[in-house]
Amino acid sequence: MSALVSVKHVSKQYSGRDITQGDVLTDISFELKPGQVLGLLGHNGAGKSTLIKAMLGAHQYQGQISVNGYEPITQRDKMMESLSYISDVNVLPEWMTVAQLLAYTEGVHPGFKRSKADALLTQTDIKPRTRISALSKGMKVQLHLAIVIATNTQILILDEPTLGLDLVYRDTFYRHLLEWFHDGERVLIIASHEVAEIEHLLTDVLILKHGRAVMQTSMESISEAYFILDASDDFSGQIEALNPISSQKGLGTTKWLLSRDCAYQVEGMGMVYKVRLADLFLALQREAV
Template identity: 50%
Template sequence: MDILIKAEKLGKSYRQQQALANISFELKAGQILGLLGHNGAGKSTLIKSLLGAHDYDGELAIFGLSPKKDRALIVEDLAYISDVAVLPEWMKVSQLLKYMSGVHPNFELERMRAFLNKTDIKSSSKIGSLSKGMKVQLHLAVVMSTDAKVLILDEPTLGLDLIYRDTFYRYLMEWFHDGDRALIIASHEVSEVEHLLSDVLILRKGEMVLQAPLEQVEAQYTQLTVEQHNLAQAQALKPIYQKSGLGLHSLLFENVSREALMPHGKISQPGLAEIFIAKQQEASK
């Protein structure tokens, strides 16, 4: 399967501050990469590099092209949705459709209209008058109507209520499975996107602290819940993270066999949110 994005030792500095350091990953069709990290972790800097919005160190290829030199060609098949409205608010929805038909070679007007028919968005409405949820729906409709190969989403549902979030991800996944596409979802709300992901890349202060397929991540990490009298023995196995409450202690282990953990307490599979927190804490030690 063709590699859509390949980054090797990607880096970016602003004056004396290192924003990204040695970021390497590949993205192929069928993958959904979770780009996870707290605010300031480097997610936006990495996305701007992918979009060709600034210079960077290292090697980066999108569809075999350079974002520095071939941005116009790349954006025909790469799309981006952020947490802030970027559509022209002075336009009517009908004007946006006409504009997209004229400027994007892959835009399918009838597909756009079919999607909008599923929503409450009227073609006569001015974009600036739409609610945040409707604006996000409209932006997604534009992207889905261009048949993009790669879609980058940067906190796309921030500020939306649960109904709009559910609708957004439902339409997104229907579109994703309708072609050979790849997604990058940047978020710090790990629990919201975990069930969508095939791969994960976790950043902390511009550095990768974890990058792997999700099934590999699940195989590497085990959670152990112990009572106080078993805590010392469990700690001797060197957990990467620990929290306590209601007389019980929860410890997270990386690459420790379940056979070694079983005598000390109850074993369970940690969620990605627990692993995310653990890797953030581990990296700060």
């Protein structure tokens, strides 16, 4: 099965900028095939938005990017026929009504199915005659997703899509998103710093820090490569000698994030737990690059 998204040795430098200030990219590579969900993680300034803009053809970059076989800058019109993007800020025309937006999309996008969008919106509180400017942020995100789902989009990029939404809107958003994803051969990229919220959706993860990849792996391999040990502080000296990735002190015990290679050396020292992506993300963000 061929990759729908291919990023090879992509870098982006801004003249006059210190690389330690972030918002740059250095030698990023990955491939995504149908059925993969990539979590693009990192704090503000890590390079997430810079990478997304390169994939959307919004600025020049070094390296190679292919989205469904098309280069983002020189073949952007063809690429966008199978790619959609939802950001954390509203990009829908505020002056239109919901019905006008759907009619406009139907007229300009040959793959848009109005009946599918209407069916999705009947499951929400969004009314056709309502102006987009009068919708809440949660409703705008739902409307945007309904339009995406009603097209022949194969690749969807989400950039902090649920930022500022309450739990009800978040739950509805992700439910509709998963229905779309499992209804065909799709690729999904979710850029976020809300790691715990998206962890259960991901098949793969790319963690950026100062524009560099500090971790790039599948979700399956994380539990195979790391574990958490909750051990009495009596063992702290022995565990510290194993160069733990991170530690979190409790009352008389400490939780250590360790490489699986250390498992036999700490056997019997305490309780062993499966590592969460959020634990690993925080540990890597604390480390110096």
